[in-house]
Amino acid sequence: MTELVLPNDTNTLNNLMGGRMMHLMDIAAAIAAQKHSNRIVVTASVDNVSFRDPIRLGNVVTLQAQVTRSFSSSMEVHIDVWAEDIPSGTKVKTNEAFFTFVAVDQSGRPIDVPEAVPETADEIALYDGALRRRQLRLVLAGRMKPIDATELRALFEIA
Numbered sequence: 001m002t003e004l005v006l007p008n009d010t011n012t013l014n015n016l017m018g019g020r021m022m023h024l025m026d027i028a029a030a031i032a033a034q035k036h037s038n039r040i041v042v043t044a045s046v047d048n049v050s051f052r053d054p055i056r057l058g059n060v061v062t063l064q065a066q067v068t069r070s071f072s073s074s075m076e077v078h079i080d081v082w083a084e085d086i087p088s089g090t091k092v093k094t095n096e097a098f099f100t101f102v103a104v105d106q107s108g109r110p111i112d113v114p115e116a117v118p119e120t121a122d123e124i125a126l127y128d129g130a131l132r133r134r135q136l137r138l139v140l141a142g143r144m145k146p147i148d149a150t151e152l153r154a155l156f157e158i159a
């Protein structure tokens with residue numbers, strides 16, 4: 001997804017507002033989840049979003065989102081954001097995050113989604129880490145007991 005940063009999107013320093021950025025990320029990531037599942041999807045959670053570099057007025061923002069792994073009804077989506085200054089030709093990665101979407105039926109009830117099959121080495125690395133990240137976010141959301149987060153515990157070699 002590509003967007004041009006216009007005056008209405010910026011703060012008084014002429015940088016893209018963080019909330020506007022997150023709005024764009026939510027939409028790009030939701031489209032990826034929707035395409036994967038062919039369902040209506042809702043945002044269930046957003047992992048740490050950091051703002052490395054400001055995105056300037058007039059920059060072209062490119063958002064690239066892909067489903068890394070699906071579980072039952074939920075999908076983890078990884079998203080990269082780049083800011084491009086057209087006259088100078090510079091393009092820098094400014095943001096990265098993981099979103100979780102849940103596919104729902106017309107009544108808003110979670111519904112199963114197809115498996116995501118990784119192909120490239122990068123996709124396999126993201127797929128392999130997804131279970132650990134899922135456990136971390138479910139523990140943080142109070143939806144999983146730390147004792148049950150086996151993948152996460154293995155990372156810290158907690159017996």
Ligand SMILES: CC(=O)SCCNC(=O)CCNC(=O)[C@H](O)C(C)(C)COP(=O)(O)OP(=O)(O)OC[C@H]1O[C@@H](n2cnc3c(N)ncnc32)[C@H](O)[C@@H]1OP(=O)(O)O
Pocket residue numbers: 026030041042043044045070071072073074075100102104108109110137138141143
């Ligand atoms: C694109 C948008 O902006 S949509 C608007 C913003 N989002 C919303 O309004 C969503 C509001 N929330 C909801 O509707 C519900 O909480 C739902 C659909 C996300 C989950 O409903 P629940 O009744 O809790 O369903 P349930 O317990 O069966 O969980 C369903 C899935 O959601 C996942 N889930 C629920 N909460 C979280 C969370 N905080 N983080 C990650 N995953 C979560 C569960 O792990 C489960 O995944 P799985 O089926 O792959 O194992």
